[in-house]
Amino acid sequence: MKKTIISSKDVVKIYDTGDVKVKALNGISLEIQKGEMVAVMGPSGCGKTTLLNCLSGLDDVNNGIIKVDGKDIAKMNDFDKSAYRARNIGFVFQFYNLLPVLTAKENVELPLLLAKKQPKEASKTAEKMLELVGLKDWSNHKPAELSGGQRQRVTIARALANTPAIVFADEPTGDLDSKTGKEIMDLLMDLNRCEGITFLIVTHDSNIGKNVPRRITMQDGQIKADKRNKDYDFTCPKAYTNKKFFNDNQ
């Protein structure tokens, strides 16, 4: 059954910096269904990050409606918005945003402890998440001891820890060489196909956009194209050896 996770209708976002007003989003309407993997493409400055910030409620919009789980996000107070984000959205950024003094495992545990999970449960979940991203043997290492690709895997594990309804990734391969970037994208696609995780991925890398099942192209704050990739194989690859953690637990 189709389940809409996030929808926006005619969303306008204007940054007012005194002298200049920038219309970063100029009438964005879209819907993302559970289980989808959507890439948002477009040149630098076209409004991709602004879109993620508005969809997650980090930024207010000037016009239009954003609905999450059927609820208008503008009608939530700041406390409810933060709670909604913590419970429903996982974030993956270009520059990892990991805490350097914590180990990989501690970084993954952190959002769970903040969500008041028992330390024992947080520990168990963090281990599972790290296993899911292929870092089982690296859980006690700090970010400085990990490669860029490994750090991004920790970020992905952290984003998944609270079993979010959707993961927002902003340029997740932007700081990586092309081979490592492809490995990270392959991991995200496996998590989508095999674990049913919903992704919205922002990237200006057209190679990435080519491979995902749905690609939205933005230009000057508007959606120029919204295309499905007919060749995308939705079946979980045989090589995927992890336990189907999310499929079993959702």
Ligand SMILES: Nc1ncnc2c1ncn2[C@@H]1O[C@H](COP(=O)(O)OP(=O)(O)O)[C@@H](O)[C@H]1O
């Ligand atoms: N906090 C801000 N204040 C003022 N202008 C901003 C702010 N954030 C983004 N912009 C402007 O909004 C437009 C869209 O930016 P952004 O969403 O970051 O684009 P992208 O992520 O596609 O590179 C750009 O013109 C940018 O300069």
Ligand SMILES: [Mg+2]
């Ligand atoms: Mg951006």
